[in-house]
Amino acid sequence: xxxxxxxxxxSDTPGHWQDVRRALNTHRFELAGLASRRYPAALxxxxxxxxxxxxxxxxxxxxxxxxxxxxxxxxxxxxxxxAEPESAQVRPISNAxxxxxxxxxxxxxxxxxxxxxxxxxxxxLAAGLADATSSMxxxxxxxxDGVSIGEAIAHELAQAWLADPAAIPAGRxxxxxxxxxxxxxxxxxxxxxxxxLTLRRGPAGEASFLLHWRDPAKxxxxxxxxxxxxxxxxxxxxxxxxxxxxxxxxxxxxVREFSEELLGNPEDYSALGxxxxxxxxxxxxxxxxxRQAGKLHVACVGIGVDPLSLAVxxxxxxxFDGDLFDATFGGLVTTNAEGRVVSDxxxxxxxxTREAIVRFAEGGEPMQAAGAAVLGLAWEHRAKLLNW
Numbered sequence: 001x002x003x004x005x006x007x008x009x010x011s012d013t014p015g016h017w018q019d020v021r022r023a024l025n026t027h028r029f030e031l032a033g034l035a036s037r038r039y040p041a042a043l044x045x046x047x048x049x050x051x052x053x054x055x056x057x058x059x060x061x062x063x064x065x066x067x068x069x070x071x072x073x074x075x076x077x078x079x080x081x082x083a084e085p086e087s088a089q090v091r092p093i094s095n096a097x098x099x100x101x102x103x104x105x106x107x108x109x110x111x112x113x114x115x116x117x118x119x120x121x122x123x124x125l126a127a128g129l130a131d132a133t134s135s136m137x138x139x140x141x142x143x144x145d146g147v148s149i150g151e152a153i154a155h156e157l158a159q160a161w162l163a164d165p166a167a168i169p170a171g172r173x174x175x176x177x178x179x180x181x182x183x184x185x186x187x188x189x190x191x192x193x194x195x196x197l198t199l200r201r202g203p204a205g206e207a208s209f210l211l212h213w214r215d216p217a218k219x220x221x222x223x224x225x226x227x228x229x230x231x232x233x234x235x236x237x238x239x240x241x242x243x244x245x246x247x248x249x250x251x252x253x254x255v256r257e258f259s260e261e262l263l264g265n266p267e268d269y270s271a272l273g274x275x276x277x278x279x280x281x282x283x284x285x286x287x288x289x290x291r292q293a294g295k296l297h298v299a300c301v302g303i304g305v306d307p308l309s310l311a312v313x314x315x316x317x318x319x320f321d322g323d324l325f326d327a328t329f330g331g332l333v334t335t336n337a338e339g340r341v342v343s344d345x346x347x348x349x350x351x352x353t354r355e356a357i358v359r360f361a362e363g364g365e366p367m368q369a370a371g372a373a374v375l376g377l378a379w380e381h382r383a384k385l386l387n388w
Contacts, residue, residue, distance in 0.1 A: 011089070012093045046372075051304060058302065063297075067136060078187060080188050086178045091103060103155065120236055122192065123140060141189040152175055182310050191312065193231055194250060195314065195315050200326075232257035235247075255287055296318065301316065317377075
């Protein structure tokens with residue numbers, strides 16, 4: 001509410017909120033490290049800040065088809081949705097005198113990124129990848145459900161850090177405290193992204209990988225940081241019930257991201273019908289055939305939670321034979337709708353070497369936690385991934 005004199009505290013104005021948002025995008029790497037230290041008991045993925053449960057990390061790369069997806073049409077409501085009083089300090093008062101209902105509402109009104117659409121998305125309810133039967137249980141959510149928790153608690157931490165970088169007193173992070181255990185998927189709408197490390201395998205056993213810099217002007221999450229590519233929110237192509245069920249497939253989502261992020265193709269699949277008839281899509285059929293022929297191997301290596309935003313990532317690796325990669329991605333873009341592709345010395349991608357792991361997975365560069373984790377896991381399993 002406004003004061004009796006009709007003014008708002010400076011901390012409650014859209015201008016102040018936008019200043020904090022910009023600081024968040026500038027300092028995500030430092031803030032992720034600070035957030036990680038708030039969970040001393042949580043397990044980490046491959047010695048990175050990415051948080052996890054023991055059952056989320058298999059002891060070997062799983063062929064993608066080994067991971068079974070189960071649909072829950074009626075999932076329990078999350079315990080926290082981001083509209084609680086504890087989130088008020090990251091929901092400023094608009095010029096109309098009303099507090100924004102959620103963080104997503106504030107972001108959409110004050111500083112919307114180029115890609116900002118409240119699309120139907122899959123919600124991860126439970127997962128187990130370390131058992132004999134690997135599976136994920138999923139239900140229905142909207143993209144803004146995740147933004148209203150994840151970006152809100154990241155903003156909350158940035159605001160407290162700006163006020164006092166030396167210490168964040170108890171009680172300054174009420175929304176993060178309300179959410180609680182970051183690996184408890186029942187506490188919030190956990191909307192996973194599929195984070196894919198793309199490897200190009202050379203004939204002599206060498207390899208390279210694709211790297212992306214995420215532009216904070218274009219993306220909602222992890223702007224200003226490096227990330228492997230492609231990465232995409234796990235969601236159907238449109239909001240129809242038919243697509244929701246048909247697109248409940250890690251592989252279908254990954255192929256769409258290869259097309260969009262690596263080749264710059266649009267997200268419009270209407271020419272292929274509703275739901276999408278993947279049998280009519282030559283690109284999908286080509287990559288699926290390459291998997292069947294053993295020229296492309298796709299594996300799931302784990303699941304993790306970003307400590308800053310609590311974003312959930314399904315960690316996958318796609319290892320292409322060099323000739324297949326070159327034929328498929330001869331038109332590899334240098335920029336796309338989310339940022340720019342990073343290469344080393346005019347080469348395609350970054351050499352997959354111990355030096356690169358130290359640089360990008362062990363804190364040498366501002367790398368998103370999920371990207372650092374999948375790089376670390378891929379290096380650990382490199383003998384399998386490069387010689388499948």
